Amino acid sequence: MDDLEFRRRIMADPKARDAEILAALQSSESNAQFAEEVLELDAQLEKALKIDVPEDLADRILFTQTTHSLPITNRFSRKMFALAASIAFIAGLLIGQLQWHNILIPPAYASLPDMAIAHVQNEKAFVQGIDEQASNVQINAKMQPLAAKLTAQFPYHVYYLNHCGFGKANAVHLVFAGEKGKVTLFLVPLPSDKVTQFDQQGMRGVVEPLKQSSLIIVGQQNEDISKITAKILPIIQPMN
Known part of the structure; x- marks a missing residue:
């Protein structure tokens, strides 16, 4: 693992x-x-x-009259209302902490560059200390479900290799050594109609159409992404 x-x-x-x-x-x-x-x-x-439920919470929220004159069965009901109200209050606090921007905008409507940048940022801490030294055999095994393979030796040292969730799709996630720092590659089974270069949040990258898939490469701003892409793109062959 x-x-x-x-x-x-x-x-x-x-x-x-x-x-x-x-x-x-x-x-x-x-x-x-x-x-x-x-x-x-x-x-x-x-x-x-x-947390302890204040006995008068339901009174303040749902009723205006006091409970002292009510039957015991009604008092019990009000305590149940109080418990439900307090749970709803806590749930509201927790929900308020969520990043609704990410939840309300489905990944399908986000651009590939946006998803790639977010993915790199979110998993940076997870992969920074890993050095798997993945081989071509291992890379091809990960690419096989996406109907692609390497036709030559991968030209960079591979620190990390795995599948990952990318929007609603499963992608190949590969981190390798660039000339200025670590570079991330995604092979995503989502089509793109043109080459797209992007530069945002201190990173730059490119999306390259690859038949019914897309090759995405992301690095630091001082990384020569065009040079890296020119080495990698020709050796990735779609299998269908």
């Missing part, structure tokens, strides 16, 4: 401790620290949700 998969599983279930998780914890101090921090955060959230 690579570090990225480990972190995803821990984020999904902070208390998970199966054989693979335990092996990842024992093999990496950073993994162990990350799991401990996520578990602590989970405990804090659980504690925050266990």
Whole structure:
């Protein structure tokens, strides 16, 4: 299990401790620290949700009269209303913290450059300490589901290689050594109708049409993306 998969599983279930998780914890101090921090955060959230419900909360929200003159059955009902109201209040606070821009705009309506930049930024911390030294055989194995393959040796040292979610599609995510720093490549099963160069948020890149797919390369602003693309694009062959 690579570090990225480990972190995803821990984020999904902070208390998970199966054989693979335990092996990842024992093999990496950073993994162990990350799991401990996520578990602590989970405990804090659980504690925050266990709050006492004010007995008069429902009265203030739903009613104007007091409960002292009501039957016990009505008092019980009001306590249930109070509990529901407090849960709704907490849910409102949590929902308010979400990034609605990302939720309300489906990935299908975002541009490929925007999705690529966001992906690089979101997973930078996950892949920065990884050096898998992936080979051509491994790269071709990842490209095979996307009906593509390398026809020559990949010309750069590969630090990280995996599949990833890219909008509603699964893409090949590859991080390699450029001339100025690390460069990210995405092979995405989403078509593009023209070559698109982009320069934003301190990064620059290019989208290259590749039959029914797109090749996206993203690097730092001082990286010669055109030179890198000229080396990589000719050796990626669509298989259909």
